[in-house]
Amino acid sequence: MDCIFCKIASGSIPVDIVYSDKDLIAFRDIHPQAPVHDVIIPRKHIESVNDLNTSTKELAGKMLLVAKLVARKEGVAERGYRLSINCGPDGTQIVPHIHIHLLGGRMLTNELG
């Protein structure tokens, strides 16, 4: 498996981990766009939102619940944050393993991309 996020999930590429459980892992983005910029991924390799289905619906929901936990852990839950999921070329998805970007720690712009 040549997926960088699978390697992060398995521990073979070290990252700054913010949250980890049997299904998901969250870590700090190495090119942060805001004071808080974390990435939440499932351990299971799912390429993108286009590959979600009823069997992974609960896992998708858990990704959002873990995003909530990560926001709290990073101290941005009350002031606010943005979750973004890039999908495919126009969405500027770089790593083909579904992930949520969590940005916070400053007033974000109104521009969604």
Added chain:
Amino acid sequence: MDCIFCKIASGSIPVDIVYSDKDLIAFRDIHPQAPVHDVIIPRKHIESVNDLNTSTKELAGKMLLVAKLVARKEGVAERGYRLSINCGPDGTQIVPHIHIHLLGGRMLTNELG
């Protein structure tokens, strides 16, 4: 209930509906930031990501699955798109009813906010 998205869900404010089922509704944003800009909301009033919990985890997952369907319906699934969820002041959340923005139809910028 004075929530504009609850009024949209109940049909008392007309919008350009893209998708609708018993749990969720998707409609075109009236101030689009891209050729395709839709908003996906649950019919149930949940204020933000901070208010998700285990009882609404499945609904949260379904929001992402419906986003996938909406992307396909709008013809942007293959070229790509971005999903964004604003939460709280720093996240520029305007309407306090959880919603996913879906942007596509052009190459989006790398800036997530």
